[in-house]
Amino acid sequence: xxxxxxxxxxxxxxxxxxxxxxxxxxxxxxxxxxxxxxxxxxxxxxxxxxxxxxxxxxxxxxxxxxxxxxxxxxxxxxxxxxxxxxxxxxxxxxxxxxxxxxxxxxxxxxxxxxxxxxxxxxxxxxxxxxxxxxxxxxxxxxxxxxxxxxxxxxxxxxxxxxxxxxxxxxxxxxxxxxxxxxxxxxxxxxxxxxxxxxxxxxxxxxxxxxxxxxxxxxxxxxxxxxxxxxxxxxxxxxxxxxxxxxxxxxxxxxxxxxxxxxxxxxxxxxxxxxxxxxxxxxxxxxxxxxxxxxxxxxxxxxxxxxxxxxxxxxxxxxxxxxxxxxxxxxxxxxxxxxxxxxxxxxxxxxxxxxxxxxxxxxxxxxxxxxxxxxxxxxxxxxxxxxxxxxx
Ligand SMILES: Cc1ncc(COP(=O)(O)O)c(C=O)c1O
Numbered sequence: 350x351x352x353x354x355x356x357x358x359x360x361x362x363x364x365x366x367x368x369x370x371x372x373x374x375x376x377x378x379x380x381x382x383x384x385x386x387x388x389x390x391x392x393x394x395x396x397x398x399x400x401x402x403x404x405x406x407x408x409x410x411x412x413x414x415x416x417x418x419x420x421x422x423x424x425x426x427x428x429x430x431x432x433x434x435x436x437x438x439x440x441x442x443x444x445x446x447x448x449x450x451x452x453x454x455x456x457x458x459x460x461x462x463x464x465x466x467x468x469x470x471x472x473x474x475x476x477x478x479x480x481x482x483x484x485x486x487x488x489x490x491x492x493x494x495x496x497x498x499x500x501x502x503x504x505x506x507x508x509x510x511x512x513x514x515x516x517x518x519x520x521x522x523x524x525x526x527x528x529x530x531x532x533x534x535x536x537x538x539x540x541x542x543x544x545x546x547x548x549x550x551x552x553x554x555x556x557x558x559x560x561x562x563x564x565x566x567x568x569x570x571x572x573x574x575x576x577x578x579x580x581x582x583x584x585x586x587x588x589x590x591x592x593x594x595x596x597x598x599x600x601x602x603x604x605x606x607x608x609x610x611x612x613x614x615x616x617x618x619x620x621x622x623x624x625x626x627x628x629x630x631x632x633x634x635x636x637x638x639x640x641x642x643x644x645x646x647x648x649x650x651x652x653x654x655x656x657x658x659x660x661x662x663x664x665x666x667x668x669x670x671x672x673x674x675x676x677x678x679x680x681x682x683x684x685x686x687x688x689x690x691x692x693x694x695x696x697x698x699x700x701x702x703x704x705x706x707x708x709x710x711x712x713x714x715x716x717x718x719x720x721x722x723x724x725x726x727x728x729x730x731x732x733x734x735x736x737x738x739x740x
Pocket of ligand 1: 389450451452453454523526527555557585586587588594598
């Protein structure tokens with residue numbers, strides 16, 4: 350018997366990621382020392398306090414029953430304290446916070462919990478892939494909101510047709526952004542909240558990179574805007590902020606009814622995050638509140654060395670203000686996919702073609718700063734040597 354999965358699967362995920370993985374395998378099989386700047390997985394470990402908290406909790410027998418699907422009250426209370434410390438936002442741990450197995454988990458199930466088949470949701474292009482995939486899972490029609498360099502990668506909300514704004518259930522945005530490494534200021538968020546109120550639209554903000562910002566810049570939470578909780582929810586993850594991507598813990602905050610919708614769906618799907626991981630999460634948030642345990646300085650140094658080495662080689666890239674990514678405009682005469690492939694085969698450096706994140710990503714590649722400075726310099730050196738051969 351040959352068995353075909355659902356038609357839904359055909360629409361999931363960009364084929365470009367598998368293509369890049371295939372190129373990488375081919376190059377590795379040739380014995381090349383590959384430097385992978387593709388996937389944004391942190392290369393550093395969590396702090397020793399986080400590791401100790403996890404190790405102790407792993408030995409606690411009470412953690413081996415089913416955890417509660419919404420997360421322990423202790424973890425949600427730590428989140429509430431951290432939101433107050435970091436953003437000055439008050440949250441009710443009982444009704445305005447939901448623990449998640451990574452924000453991917455929450456984002457993947459979001460449309461299923463908020464929308465009915467045939468509804469519309471507004472998502473960014475380019476955008477982090479799960480945004481569109483979650484709409485496919487729920488049978489929701491995407492309205493792709495273009496984010497372009499000419500507008501600093503901020504959406505032109507007024508260009509959204511009125512009938513789309515009227516019908517859409519939510520608008521999803523992400524600043525600081527993956528893949529664009531763009532940022533948004535208070536004026537933009539105020540405008541967005543005003544727009545959402547006018548159109549009776551839920552705003553979903555993905556704040557995965559709030560703790561990875563440079564040159565003294567501190568990204569804000571959308572919930573800092575007055576009245577935002579009436580129309581907005583916000584995802585936050587411990588993956589990037591505290592190097593915990595393998596532990597799978599994140600949370601959703603904001604509008605109580607929307608939080609409850611995802612909580613209800615999730616209580617039918619899983620039993621929540623392992624208690625030892627929640628204990629590690631509490632340690633991460635507490636440590637940050639005690640001594641501002643930011644990963645920013647590591648990535649700022651990586652950004653500086655990598656970008657200046659590429660600049661020296663003639664590839665001028667605007668330095669991002671935040672995130673672990675560089676969204677690099679490509680030299681003329683290439684498509685994103687052509688240059689990514691050729692660069693990998695000629696230099697052994699893996700980057701992701703911009704159109705993997707949507708059609709608007711054509712003309713860019715995404716480079717993840719997930720190697721140490723020496724390896725990044727090596728990568729930039731190889732790319733520079735290769736670019737010089739093309740002159
Ligand atoms: C913008 C954005 N949102 C969400 C995620 C998912 O993070 P996690 O599921 O590890 O919390 C990522 C991971 O790269 C991301 O870049």
